[in-house]
Amino acid sequence: MFKCKTSAEVGGMGHSVKRKEDARFLHGKGNYVDDVKLPGQLTMVMVRSPYAYAKIKSINKEKALAIPGVLAVITGEDLAQYNLHWMPTLLSDTQMVLPTDTVMHQSQEVCAVIATDRYIAVDGAEAVEVDYEPMQAIVDPFKALDSDAPLLRPDKEGQEDNQIYHWERGDRAKTDEVIANADVVVKERIYLPRIHVASIETCGCVASYDKDTQKLLVYLTTQAPHAIRTVVALVAGHVGLSEEKIRIISPDIGGGFGGKVPVYPAYVVAIAATFLIGKPVKWIEDRSENLVNGFARDYHMDCELAATKEGKIQAFKVSTLADHGYTDSSANPSKYPTGMFSICTGSYDYEHAFAELDAVYTNKAPGGVAYRCSFRVTEAVHAIERMVDKLAAKIEKDPALLRLENFIKKEQFPYDSPLGWSYDSGDYEATLKKAMDMIGYDNYKQEQAEKRAQGKLMGIGICTFTEVVGAGPSKDFDILGIAMFDSAEIRVHPTGKALARFGTKSQGQGHETTYAQILAEELGIPYTDIEIDEGDTDTAPYGLGTYASRSTPTAGAAAAIAARKLKDKGKKIAAYLLEVSEEDIEWEVGKYFVKGAPEKSKTIQDVAFAAYTNIPPGMEPGFEATHYYDPPNLTFPNGAYICVVEVEQETGAIDVKRFVAIDDCGNIINPMIVEGQVHGGLTQGIAPAMYEGIEYDDEGNVLNGTLMDYLVPTAVESPHWETGHTITPSPHHPLGAKGVAESPTVGAPPAIANAIIDALAPLGIKHLDIPITPAKVWEAIQAHK
Amino acid sequence: MAKHTITMTINGESVSAEVDSRLLLVHFIRENLDLTGTHIGCDTSNCGACTILLDGKSIKSCTYLAVRADGAAITTIEGLAAEGTNHPLQQAFHDQHGLHCGFCTPGMILRSVDLLKNNPNPTEEEIRWGISGNLCRCTGYNNIVKSVQQAAKEMQNQSESV
Numbered sequence: 001m002f003k004c005k006t007s008a009e010v011g012g013m014g015h016s017v018k019r020k021e022d023a024r025f026l027h028g029k030g031n032y033v034d035d036v037k038l039p040g041q042l043t044m045v046m047v048r049s050p051y052a053y054a055k056i057k058s059i060n061k062e063k064a065l066a067i068p069g070v071l072a073v074i075t076g077e078d079l080a081q082y083n084l085h086w087m088p089t090l091l092s093d094t095q096m097v098l099p100t101d102t103v104m105h106q107s108q109e110v111c112a113v114i115a116t117d118r119y120i121a122v123d124g125a126e127a128v129e130v131d132y133e134p135m136q137a138i139v140d141p142f143k144a145l146d147s148d149a150p151l152l153r154p155d156k157e158g159q160e161d162n163q164i165y166h167w168e169r170g171d172r173a174k175t176d177e178v179i180a181n182a183d184v185v186v187k188e189r190i191y192l193p194r195i196h197v198a199s200i201e202t203c204g205c206v207a208s209y210d211k212d213t214q215k216l217l218v219y220l221t222t223q224a225p226h227a228i229r230t231v232v233a234l235v236a237g238h239v240g241l242s243e244e245k246i247r248i249i250s251p252d253i254g255g256g257f258g259g260k261v262p263v264y265p266a267y268v269v270a271i272a273a274t275f276l277i278g279k280p281v282k283w284i285e286d287r288s289e290n291l292v293n294g295f296a297r298d299y300h301m302d303c304e305l306a307a308t309k310e311g312k313i314q315a316f317k318v319s320t321l322a323d324h325g326y327t328d329s330s331a332n333p334s335k336y337p338t339g340m341f342s343i344c345t346g347s348y349d350y351e352h353a354f355a356e357l358d359a360v361y362t363n364k365a366p367g368g369v370a371y372r373c374s375f376r377v378t379e380a381v382h383a384i385e386r387m388v389d390k391l392a393a394k395i396e397k398d399p400a401l402l403r404l405e406n407f408i409k410k411e412q413f414p415y416d417s418p419l420g421w422s423y424d425s426g427d428y429e430a431t432l433k434k435a436m437d438m439i440g441y442d443n444y445k446q447e448q449a450e451k452r453a454q455g456k457l458m459g460i461g462i463c464t465f466t467e468v469v470g471a472g473p474s475k476d477f478d479i480l481g482i483a484m485f486d487s488a489e490i491r492v493h494p495t496g497k498a499l500a501r502f503g504t505k506s507q508g509q510g511h512e513t514t515y516a517q518i519l520a521e522e523l524g525i526p527y528t529d530i531e532i533d534e535g536d537t538d539t540a541p542y543g544l545g546t547y548a549s550r551s552t553p554t555a556g557a558a559a560a561i562a563a564r565k566l567k568d569k570g571k572k573i574a575a576y577l578l579e580v581s582e583e584d585i586e587w588e589v590g591k592y593f594v595k596g597a598p599e600k601s602k603t604i605q606d607v608a609f610a611a612y613t614n615i616p617p618g619m620e621p622g623f624e625a626t627h628y629y630d631p632p633n634l635t636f637p638n639g640a641y642i643c644v645v646e647v648e649q650e651t652g653a654i655d656v657k658r659f660v661a662i663d664d665c666g667n668i669i670n671p672m673i674v675e676g677q678v679h680g681g682l683t684q685g686i687a688p689a690m691y692e693g694i695e696y697d698d699e700g701n702v703l704n705g706t707l708m709d710y711l712v713p714t715a716v717e718s719p720h721w722e723t724g725h726t727i728t729p730s731p732h733h734p735l736g737a738k739g740v741a742e743s744p745t746v747g748a749p750p751a752i753a754n755a756i757i758d759a760l761a762p763l764g765i766k767h768l769d770i771p772i773t774p775a776k777v778w779e780a781i782q783a784h785k
Numbered sequence: 786m787a788k789h790t791i792t793m794t795i796n797g798e799s800v801s802a803e804v805d806s807r808l809l810l811v812h813f814i815r816e817n818l819d820l821t822g823t824h825i826g827c828d829t830s831n832c833g834a835c836t837i838l839l840d841g842k843s844i845k846s847c848t849y850l851a852v853r854a855d856g857a858a859i860t861t862i863e864g865l866a867a868e869g870t871n872h873p874l875q876q877a878f879h880d881q882h883g884l885h886c887g888f889c890t891p892g893m894i895l896r897s898v899d900l901l902k903n904n905p906n907p908t909e910e911e912i913r914w915g916i917s918g919n920l921c922r923c924t925g926y927n928n929i930v931k932s933v934q935q936a937a938k939e940m941q942n943q944s945e946s947v
Contacts, residue, residue: 018879018880019879019882022887023879024887025884025886025887025890026862026871026875026878026879026890027862027875028820028822028861028862029822029863030822031821032821032824034815034821034824035821117816118812119805119807197922198922199922200824200826200889200920200922201826202826252887253886254824254826254887254888255885255886255922255923257922284825286828287826287827287828287832288828508885508887508888508923672882675882676885676924676925677885678925679925679927679928680922680925681925684922684925706827707827707829707831707832708829712831712832712920712922714917714918714919714920715912715913715914715916715917715921715926715930716914718925718926718927720909721925721927
């Protein structure tokens with residue numbers, strides 16, 4: 001295990017120090033976007049479409065404008081005068097800011113009402129008269145590809161059907177051949193439903209344009225403020241919004257989970273509104289607007305796994321249909337339209353794989369956000385982990401044993417996966433064995449056999465996943481062409497206290513503590529003496545933001561390397577102060593000393609003071625360093641999760657009895673925060689596994705667009721989580737860290753699904769798609785009676 | 786829109802205001818009084834981010850008209866403890882890492898104040914049911930449960946030593 005190098009007071013890596021950011025949240029002093037109140041601020045409310053697909057025949061603003069306090073109604077026609085009615089998506093598709101003639105999904109923004117307060121704005125929105133001509137919506141993505149399906153995007157040049165793109169990776173012919181000749185092949189169509197991040201804070205902004213200075217200030221719920229600034233400059237540069245005049249401030253964020261990466265149309269409308277009106281404009285999404293717009297997952301995956309009769313995995317093939325809604329607004333790196341889906345070969349050693357995907361348009365909301373996973377890793381892991389369990393069931397082998405026999409061995413790292421990733425490190429066998437020991441796997445197998453003999457339904461489910469996180473490297477990964485590096489800038493003040501700024505943005509992950517601990521580890525300055533600042537594009541160094549578990553792999557590495565630059569400069573200063581040559585200086589946490597004479601030393605604080613007061617001749621004054629870190633590879637966190645459930649045969653009720661999660665995220669910076677991240681991710685894993693899924697009727701109406709019927713787990717549904725770790729440091733990360741927050745969201749759903757399906761196996765039930773609700777279980781039981 | 790003059794005590798201070806009939810209490814607290822620690826996370830009273838104490842009972846201020854609170858004594862997160870100090874629940878949430886993004890935290894804490902008032906020594910299951918009207922998307926609830934347990938113990942110790 002990791003051994004701390006620093007004292008508890010310094011609080012470097014490995015110390016569970018309490019979070020520095022807590023006080024303001026505990027006392028109601030957090031500063032979220034909706035808490036921002038600028039002088040003269042107006043409120044914007046969106047009018048949204050009741051139809052999934054309709055022509056807009058007319059929009060009548062007059063009754064709305066007659067209401068005292070309603071100042072403006074902005075339509076697509078108004079924006080079209082400035083060529084702002086369409087915007088590019090991050091994946092080079094196009095999305096309406098406001099429509100001029102057609103709405104493409106239910107709840108799409110139709111126009112915006114600007115008023116002096118929210119109540120009046122809502123009155124105004126209700127008074128706007130929109131005349132629609134409804135059309136037959138395409139809801140089923142499989143029907144979108146029918147030859148007689150209406151063309152949903154005739155606006156796109158060369159678009160002849162509803163397919164957005166075809167993507168493939170691997171050797172189709174060889175994989176097909178291995179599958180055709182294999183002893184055993186298991187097949188399944190696995191659906192990962194549309195879900196929503198449902199952070200408790202919705203999205204919103206306060207946009208403020210000053211006509212005198214021509215500066216635009218936007219407080220925004222964004223995980224990537226710098227990238228957003230560049231996007232705004234690209235989208236609105238032609239009306240005079242130049243990048244140096246744009247300041248994005250991402251203040252405290254009430255949960256992000258990927259849902260606060262995209263640019264939502266209302267942000268652009270609010271910016272246009274303040275630009276036109278000259279007063280600050282606030283827009284805060286309500287919960288239904290939040291749940292119905294934007295989504296994650298929605299992959300239909302046809303999977304085939306081939307093996308020998310003994311259970312040696314030989315090949316995996318997956319063909320996916322992806323429902324993107326009316327535009328592909330996935331927030332993915334541009335060369336990776338399906339994200340990191342090709343991690344789908346999993347934690348197992350075999351040679352042949354093929355993955356392909358067809359993305360289609362439907363009359364649903366766009367989104368494709370990377371919901372607490374590094375771009376489609378959740379889908380990939382669910383596919384392989386369900387299929388491995390199906391194989392175990394088919395050949396009647398213990399699923400733990402099957403996994404142990406097929407794992408990539410620890411001596412095989414770095415491991416080149418069949419679909420092109422280079423896994424950095426891991427010890428999958430040790431991790432699974434630790435989970436089995438912790439839960440008491442053999443005892444549960446025995447208990448299960450006894451319960452089955454009594455006709456009771458008990459299941460044990462395993463997931464042994466490999467994630468791929470922390471994008472760059474920048475040669476492969478970019479967002480709209482912007483390379484995916486990240487940054488840290490450290491200023492050590494004369495008194496030895498420090499301020500460090502980052503290109504990322506915490507949304508609850510605890511960056512103000514974790515980053516301070518990284519710097520404490522490297523510099524020996526107590527973490528309590530280091531202020532961390534993120535989210536203001538006028539002050540922070542440029543970075544791509546926080547998502548895809550990339551903060552520690554990229555900005556955390558940048559912090560370590562910037563600190564090492566400072567340490568190198570400090571060494572020269574220490575040599576000058578101690579009147580020895582630089583080669584005679586050694587470092588131990590927080591202190592330079594003369595080799596062989598440890599009593600002759602200077603602390604990092606002494607050196608910082610000298611950098612401003614007693615500068616060695618010829619040296620540049622000051623004690624500051626900046627680093628932009630471009631990772632050489634991604635990191636590959638992994639884990640073994642085991643879940644035990646009991647199912648009530650008469651009602652279909654599911655009781656999660658135990659859940660053990662062993663994670664290997666490399667070296668750990670703050671164990672308390674890491675455990676907290678795992679707890680939270682696990683609850684966001686049980687959510688889609690058992691409760692959540694956005695449902696549509698045949699007309700494209702969303703059936704569960706509120707928290708009354710979109711079931712976010714409460715403390716009652718959330719099991720008591722048990723966690724643990726193995727540690728194989730990342731060999732290429734300066735701190736040996738890998739990133740952790742997304743592993744549990746990725747690993748929990750298949751563990752839970754495998755457990756429930758295992759419980760139902762004696763009845764002949766072989767697969768259920770998530771969410772596996774009591775109703776779904778009950779129906780399956782009735783169908784198998 | 787009819788206007789009504791209302792008077793109430795907020796965090797120990799008397800406030801009077803003329804408000805519209807339809808003004809929600811949460812907006813009165815946030816917009817009129819600038820106490821932004823009370824949050825809005827939904828519009829169906831499911832999430833509990835807007836939980837406050839009204840005459841000592843936890844209520845969801847997003848579905849409560851400001852006029853209905855006329856004459857009431859209200860405590861928001863800003864008034865739970867004296868400036869610069871922590872209520873045992875605030876301290877426990879810090880000690881047990883019971884918060885991540887902090888958005889649900891004020892409501893979760895004020896709900897827990899009411900829970901512990903009525904059940905000073907709750908079991909884990911009673912805590913889980915007791916806070917089930919408050920959603921948290923970050924923590925997975927384990928550490929919130931531990932926070933409430935720590936505070937319960939601390940508050941019992943305090944009351945015994947009085």
